[in-house]
Amino acid sequence: MCNTEQQWIAEAKTGDKDAFAKLVEKYQKPVYSICYRMLGTPTGAEDAAQEAFIRAYQALDRYDISRSFATWVLSIASNYSIDQLRKKKVTILSMDNEKHAWLAPPDPGPSPEKAALEKEKLGQIQSLLTDLNEVDRAAVILQYWHDYSYEEIADTLDLSSSAVKSRLFRARRLMAEKWQKMQLSSVPPVNSTAKRIAHETSTI
Amino acid sequence: MKHQQYKTWILLDTELDLEQHRELQVHLKQCSQCQSLYQATHQIAHLFKTSPVPEPSPGFSTRWMTRIEKVENRKSRLILGITLSVISIATLLLLSSVGLQIRAGMAYFPQLMLEMITLVAEWIIFLNQLRDIVSPLIRVGMKFISPVWLYTLGFSLSVITGAWIISLSKSRTLQRELHS
Numbered sequence: 040m041c042n043t044e045q046q047w048i049a050e051a052k053t054g055d056k057d058a059f060a061k062l063v064e065k066y067q068k069p070v071y072s073i074c075y076r077m078l079g080t081p082t083g084a085e086d087a088a089q090e091a092f093i094r095a096y097q098a099l100d101r102y103d104i105s106r107s108f109a110t111w112v113l114s115i116a117s118n119y120s121i122d123q124l125r126k127k128k129v130t131i132l133s134m135d136n137e138k139h140a141w142l143a144p145p146d147p148g149p150s151p152e153k154a155a156l157e158k159e160k161l162g163q164i165q166s167l168l169t170d171l172n173e174v175d176r177a178a179v180i181l182q183y184w185h186d187y188s189y190e191e192i193a194d195t196l197d198l199s200s201s202a203v204k205s206r207l208f209r210a211r212r213l214m215a216e217k218w219q220k221m222q223l224s225s226v227p228p229v230n231s232t233a234k235r236i237a238h239e240t241s242t243i
Numbered sequence: 244m245k246h247q248q249y250k251t252w253i254l255l256d257t258e259l260d261l262e263q264h265r266e267l268q269v270h271l272k273q274c275s276q277c278q279s280l281y282q283a284t285h286q287i288a289h290l291f292k293t294s295p296v297p298e299p300s301p302g303f304s305t306r307w308m309t310r311i312e313k314v315e316n317r318k319s320r321l322i323l324g325i326t327l328s329v330i331s332i333a334t335l336l337l338l339s340s341v342g343l344q345i346r347a348g349m350a351y352f353p354q355l356m357l358e359m360i361t362l363v364a365e366w367i368i369f370l371n372q373l374r375d376i377v378s379p380l381i382r383v384g385m386k387f388i389s390p391v392w393l394y395t396l397g398f399s400l401s402v403i404t405g406a407w408i409i410s411l412s413k414s415r416t417l418q419r420e421l422h423s
Contacts, residue, residue, distance in 0.1 A: 056311055063304040068296070075297040085299060089310050096311060160294050167287065183291040204255060211254045215283035222283075 044108060052099050059099070063092050066109060069185060070116045076180040077120035077173075079165050087123055091116035113185065114195040121173040163221070167214045175210040178203055246274060253281050 044065070050058035070091055075084035095102075095112050102111055168176050177196055181187040189207075193200045249270045252259065259267060271278045 056308060059311075060304045060308055063307045067299055067303045071299040071303070072297050081297070081300075084297065085303075085306075088299060088303070089307055092307050093311055093314055157295050160290060163290055164294055167290075183288065184296075207256075208251070208254050211256070211284055211287075214287050215254070215280050218283040218287055219279060 045104070048099070048102070048104070048108065051096065056096070059092075059096050062108065062112075066112055067092075069109065070112060072184060073113055073116050073177075073180055074120050076164075076168065076184060077117065077176060078123060079168075083123070087120050088116060091119050094119065110191060110195055113181070114197075117177040117181065117195060118197075121177055124173045124176075166221070167217055170213055170217055171210050174198075175206045175213075178206050179210050179214075182207060246270075246277065249274070249277050250280060253277065253284055256284070 044062070047058045047061050051062065067088065071084055071088040074087035074091065075081065078084055078087055091112065095115050098115070102108070168179065171179060174196060178192050178198075181192045181195060187195065189200045189203045192198070192203045192207075196203070198206070249267055251257070252263070252267060271281055
């Protein structure tokens, strides 16, 4: 953790919201990203990410400075998202353009083909994640998108390393089964994406 | 090695040494089930890694500032509300307690008032009767007794009273001296 960040944390601990806003600015992307992967909608992700930062700000007195701030705030975000999923049973798979507005970057916009492909990929991802339980999903997200080790995932989700291994093992098995089914599926867009990815990976 | 072990290697994404990697590759060529699983896990990993990273819309931290201020205002209002509620409840309890006492007193109030009125009425009757008896006697007596006698009687009574007070104080002084 850099000195500037430590200074922001120290200032935020005294009630300086502007200092904490700088931390929000720095960590908004990973926090939003994990919330989005967990909840599946931009609205839900925005709300969860905002709430995670509010909880972090309110619990700043309990923050252990020896721990990584990123891990701590991601832990709050993932646990909040898990709670939200348990409470609301959010439907992850929704592919309307309005909800996935982030798929269209402002400047320059992707070509229609690229946008369609990304949209399709997103559908595939959310479809794979939907079948996992909330904690398994969080573990998968932390491993694949945040490159967390088993220990870091265990620390973030308050689990033991062996529990994380077990959960990831189960999650990968479920996702692989689903993926195989999707490849065999006769629905054209899913099949074509799966085949395209199969082709991409075979050429790597 | 058993098929299950290779499956575990694939699903746990275990870091393999060269020998293990070679062993797995040999098995994958022989086992279509493991081959399919291996491909699926790699394709999923590739899909995940190449997917676009979702980003919040611009102004996220500004929206956070607005939100935290709202939350803090709400918290302040909540604390104020709780404080006022506690004070209101305490006042209500106090008033209801006093009210219960007043109510208990009110239950006996007519009886108390009746007794007081009766007592006052009896005193009025007594004084009237006394006046009725004494006033004719005074009126008759005043005619026969000369004012000199009346002054003498008044003076005598004053002297006797004074002598009694003096003797009483002297006897108390004597008692104190005896005790000391």
